[in-house]
Amino acid sequence: MAVLVYADNSGGSVPNSALEAVYYASKVAAEKGTETIAVVIGALDNAILESLGNYGADKVLHYSDDKLSDFDSQSYTRVVSDAINSTGANVIIFSHNYASKSIGPRLSAKLQAGMAVAVMGLPKIDGDSLTIRRTVYAGKAFADVTISSAIKIIAVTPNAFSPEVTDKKAAVEPASVDLTDSDFGMKITDTNKVTDKVSLTEATxxxxxxxxxxxxxxxxxxxxxxxxxxxxxxxxxxxxxxxxxxxxxxxxxxxxxxxxxxxxxxxxxxxxxxxxxxxxxxxxxxxxxxxxxxxxxxxxxxxxxxxxxxxxxxxxxxxxxxx
Ligand SMILES: Cc1cc2nc3c(=O)[nH]c(=O)nc-3n(C[C@H](O)[C@H](O)[C@H](O)COP(=O)(O)OP(=O)(O)OC[C@H]3O[C@@H](n4cnc5c(N)ncnc54)[C@H](O)[C@@H]3O)c2cc1C
CATH class of the missing domain: 3.40.50.1220 (TPP-binding domain)
Incomplete structure (x- = not known):
């Protein structure tokens, strides 16, 4: 039962918070004695995809369909759930960000999966259950939560883990899913980006x-x-x-x-x-x-x-x- 990690594609690069999530996933996978599979959606250089191995990914499933070039929680949920089905993964890791907040709850409802967000620590694995520390009350306290559903979703707080980087390369596998118009919840008609600024959530x-x-x-x-x-x-x-x-x-x-x-x-x-x-x-x-x-x-x-x-x-x- 692999550990699957959703690695954000931020306009052609993978942000640090996603690399931390990949690293976190690899730690959980090592504990469970299984492999780490990253899911990446949208166009991205092969070298960048392979470099997710540096952070612990064994394999990368790359969904590069042109229809998926803009973030859309409905179709992206469809893709991640396809990846879960094809890999049999039972632990799904996200960075705690916009993507996890919109894809995570959809997946949780669809797969009857327990979800823990704002996670600060590696899980304690006890049989089929995972117990994880997360922040509550706007970061003023911690709670230890146990997820016992068959599929478990974890959203990791950015900048809570410092990845150890190796020179391992991940195997990159092109992947696709049949998408119809009904898989898309919205149509993006215009985008305004502040391109020359350091992203606030990523800034050190x-x-x-x-x-x-x-x-x-x-x-x-x-x-x-x-x-x-x-x-x-x-x-x-x-x-x-x-x-x-x-x-x-x-x-x-x-x-x-x-x-x-x-x-x-x-x-x-x-x-x-x-x-x-x-x-x-x-x-x-x-x-x-x-x-x-x-x-x-x-x-x-x-x-x-x-x-x-x-x-x-x-x-x-x-x-x-x-x-
Ligand atoms: C429900 C709710 C939600 C809220 N959410 C948020 C939130 O998300 N984020 C947030 O920030 N606030 C939030 N607030 C508002 C919050 O309570 C404070 O009013 C706000 O944070 C104060 O902003 P401030 O520190 O810029 O201003 P002030 O409280 O007016 O402080 C200004 C400070 O500048 C100092 N100062 C003045 N001149 C100088 C100078 N020349 N050099 C150096 N220092 C100087 C003063 O000594 C003072 O300490 C929320 C309030 C409520 C009720």
Whole structure:
């Protein structure tokens, strides 16, 4: 009974979060004494498909039908369930992201499969059951959940595992499924992509600003810092609500959850709803004029100071370091 992993295809590349999911799947497969099979949908270079072996995949099923070039949860569910049928896999791994949130529940209903999301640890296998640790209450607590259905679905939190990379190559097998119009739930008529920006959920460094920055025009210094560090920019909810930054950058309980290695909170008070989306960050650096701001309780490093003085000085220091 193989372990199947859905590896996201992000416009011709496989994002880090998907590589982590492949690695996680290979660990589960090793524990079960079985093989790891990755499912990839849409056009992708053969070398990239083979390189999933570096992260532990033994085999890659590649569904490259032109009809599947745009993400569509209904048809993609059909493909993944076809892969489950053809491989007999009984553990299905996703990265905990948009794809898992839309494909996972459909699969779960279709296959009567138990599903655990926001998973933080490898499962303990006990006969036909898996017990897994996941986060609950917006990351403030953990719960251990046991899945005992015949097919089990796990969505792994991004940046929770550091893959060990080998030089193994995966065997790539072209795969197809007969799709009709009724397999497609929607038709994408137009797409607008922010192509030159680092993806917020994938970023290892995030530079985030709050209401303390006073105005939309003051983000230049944060963008300069982000460019130098290869970081993504983010913001608190009121900043997005006021239209200073796009809603796609809003992090927190009602926004995006990020888990970068380094999170800069600049002019952000550290409200509980904000922290819910960022408290999985490995290191938090806070810059705030108010020494009593709650963000300092969550921060690993704090600078009590005016962002308009501190950030330009940091930028100069980074420039000097970069030569
Ligand atoms: C149901 C609900 C859901 C919510 N969801 C979210 C969410 O997902 N994400 C989110 O962010 N919020 C969310 N909020 C809002 C949240 O409660 C806070 O109001 C919000 O996070 C505050 O944003 P802020 O830190 O940018 O602003 P403020 O709280 O106004 O903080 C600004 C900070 O900037 C500091 N400052 C001022 N001037 C400077 C300066 N020159 N240099 C440095 N620091 C300076 C101040 O000392 C202050 O600490 C939610 C609220 C509710 C009720």
């Amino acid at each position: 460094v995030v530079i985030s600003g709050g209401r303390g920055l006073k105005d939309a025009s003051n983000w230049d210094m944060l963008e300069e810092m982000a460019d130098m560090l290869g970081a993504a920019t983010a913001c608190s909810k009121p900043v997005a609500d006021m239209g200073w930054r796009p809603h796609s950058e809003h992090v927190g309980q009602t926004g995006i959850t990020v888990r970068p290695n380094l999170y800069f909170a600049i002019g952000i008070s550290g409200a509980i709803q904000h922290l819910a989306g960022v408290n999985g960050s490995k290191i938090i650096v806070a810059i705030n004029t108010d020494s009593e701001a709650p963000i300092f309780k969550a921060a690993d490093y704090g600078i009590i100071g005016d962002a308009f003085e501190v950030v330009p000085r940091l930028n100069t220091a980074i420039k000097n370091l970069n030569g």
